[in-house]
Structures are given as structure tokens and as C-alpha cells.
Amino acid sequence: MLSIGNVTVVSSLVLAPMAGISDLPYRLINRSFGCGLAFTEMISATALAYKSRNTLKMLSATDQDRPLGVQILGGDPEIIKRALDILAGYPFDIIDFNAACPVSKVVSGGKGAGLLREPVKLERLLKVIIDNTSLPVTVKIRSGWDEASINAVDIARRAQDAGVCGLFIHGRTKTQGYRGTVDYNIIGKVKESLKIPVIASGDALTPQLIKKLLAETGCDGAAVARGALGNPWIFRDAAEYLKSGALPCRPEISEITRTMKEHLDLIITFRGEKTGVMHFRKFFAWYAKGMNIKKLRAKAFAANTSDEMVRLIDELQAMPASELSR
Numbered sequence: 001m002l003s004i005g006n007v008t009v010v011s012s013l014v015l016a017p018m019a020g021i022s023d024l025p026y027r028l029i030n031r032s033f034g035c036g037l038a039f040t041e042m043i044s045a046t047a048l049a050y051k052s053r054n055t056l057k058m059l060s061a062t063d064q065d066r067p068l069g070v071q072i073l074g075g076d077p078e079i080i081k082r083a084l085d086i087l088a089g090y091p092f093d094i095i096d097f098n099a100a101c102p103v104s105k106v107v108s109g110g111k112g113a114g115l116l117r118e119p120v121k122l123e124r125l126l127k128v129i130i131d132n133t134s135l136p137v138t139v140k141i142r143s144g145w146d147e148a149s150i151n152a153v154d155i156a157r158r159a160q161d162a163g164v165c166g167l168f169i170h171g172r173t174k175t176q177g178y179r180g181t182v183d184y185n186i187i188g189k190v191k192e193s194l195k196i197p198v199i200a201s202g203d204a205l206t207p208q209l210i211k212k213l214l215a216e217t218g219c220d221g222a223a224v225a226r227g228a229l230g231n232p233w234i235f236r237d238a239a240e241y242l243k244s245g246a247l248p249c250r251p252e253i254s255e256i257t258r259t260m261k262e263h264l265d266l267i268i269t270f271r272g273e274k275t276g277v278m279h280f281r282k283f284f285a286w287y288a289k290g291m292n293i294k295k296l297r298a299k300a301f302a303a304n305t306s307d308e309m310v311r312l313i314d315e316l317q318a319m320p321a322s323e324l325s326r
């Protein structure tokens, strides 16, 4: 069980935000396999303040998609206040602030992981957010800017002092991006230093790695990111593995293809057929990861209609088992 402010979640496994991926259909699919708490992808406070149509679409949620956190990215207190005014009209449960994004354009604008180099500014921004919302506020950080400036403990203490109700830490530096080893040690030090819940992120790719991440860091929860791509079963499998130690069985191909069709349906309802099918192409590849289906994958990347994509999913189901073994 995980409690963040007044939000209590039965599972300690959280769906981490991923830009371009964590939309409503993706969250619903992961929730159907036991993900308890999910986040939107990072939402630019500036784009929100200017009510960009694409950005407002990213705020879409349903009653089944709760509890839900919205993650905002920003560096200007006035813009952030305007963004919070807009968010007040939406049914979110948590506001998460991004101090972790390593993208050059973001950090050079003093946002995302750029804030790890400006702890006082980050603390001030967190206070602004806390003073301008009634929701619990969390923050997502990294271990530091680079190997020579690991400052997550200082940053995390400041965040707690500012009044955040929970902290997410990706155990890599900004410089590492998404590569290299995850520093369990620094995540554990952050956990030890705080009273608020700490959720660990980094290589939560399998039930075994999730167990290791929790065990080595002592954290209250684990955030699953790349491990859930085409693999929403990770929530069911990891919960079972944490409870009983039972090693997960690979889902049957019928369960995989059923889930693919459900996901495709949700995406088409959300985005319309043309954009939806294009968006689903990469999910087809993720669901079929490790399968020996080069030609089918290429066809999926060229599919334009729902019927075409469904036919390819049916073809996948009909493939000989030897081609499907991962």
C-alpha cells in the first residue's frame, strides 16, 4: 500500500510518466493488469497556460483512470500558476513536478533536470505549486546532474521542507539519460533521509528487477516505465512475484493479441482511426518484442486502417509457436 497525501493506493507499483506514450488508452490498459497509480506524460506549463489544443488533449482522463497524477514541467512561477489554474478544472489526484527530464532544450531553459543545478529555485517553485493547489504535490528528480555532482539527498530534503507529499527518484544522472547502471545506493540514501514516501525509478524492467529495486533501496514503491511497453502484464506479474515469489509465466499469445486489440480500440476511440493506427504501430512492435516476425512488424509499420492492423494482429496469433517464443 502506498499513501501520497490523501491518496491511498493498494499497489506499490506505479506507472511512470513517459512523453509521447502515457496517454489515456495506455494508462487504462496498464490499470487493467493492476497498476494502481498512474501519471500523465509531462505537460509543459507554458503550453498549458496558452491552452494549446494538443496539450489540453493530454489532460483527458476517465473515472476508471483514477487515482491519476498530472506531471507538469516548467521554470517560471507565474506560468506555473496559470497552468495550475487550468488544472484545477480537471479531476486529477496528484500534481507531480518534473525535475528529471534530461532533454537539452528543456534543461537549457532552466526546467526539468536543469533544476537539479538550481536547488534554491527548485525549492521556490515547489512552494509556489504547493501554495496554488489543493492537491498533494510530488516531485520527480534524478540522482544529480552528473557523476561529479550527485546531490539527490540535498534536493530531496529541500523538496520535503517545501512541503511535497512524495518523491520519485530516477537513479541515473542527467548526463546518463536512460543509459548505464541505476544507482541503488543514492536512491536508498534519499529514502533514508526523508519521512515522506519515496518511489524508486530505474530499470524496473522485470518482476525480478522490481523486487531488487525495492529491496536494495527500501523504497515505498517502484515506478515502471520502459518495462510496461507492450507488457502491461508486468503489473500482475510483479505483484504476484512480490507476494509469493512465483516466477511469471509468459502470457499466452491469445492474451497478448486480445490486449493488443483492446489497446488499438482505445487508441482509435481516443485519437480517431488515422492517427490512432499510426500511434499503435510502435505498440505492435513492443507487444511483439523478441518474436521472430520481421515481415509482420514491417507490415504493421505500414498499416493505415483499423482493419489492416486487426488483420495483422490475427496473423500474429496464427503464427507457429516456434516463431513467437521470446
Ligand SMILES: Cc1cc2nc3c(=O)[nH]c(=O)nc-3n(C[C@H](O)[C@H](O)[C@H](O)COP(=O)(O)O)c2cc1C
Pocket (backbone or CB within 6 Å): 016, 017, 018, 019, 020, 041, 042, 071, 098, 100, 101, 140, 170, 178, 201, 202, 203, 204, 205, 223, 224, 225, 226, 227
Ligand atoms: C520515452 C520515454 C519518455 C519519458 N518521459 C518522461 C516524462 O514525461 N516524465 C518523466 O518524469 N519521466 C519520463 N521518462 C522517464 C521514466 O519515467 C523513467 O523514470 C525512466 O525511464 C527510468 O525507468 P526505466 O529504466 O524503468 O525505464 C521517460 C522515459 C522514456 C524512456
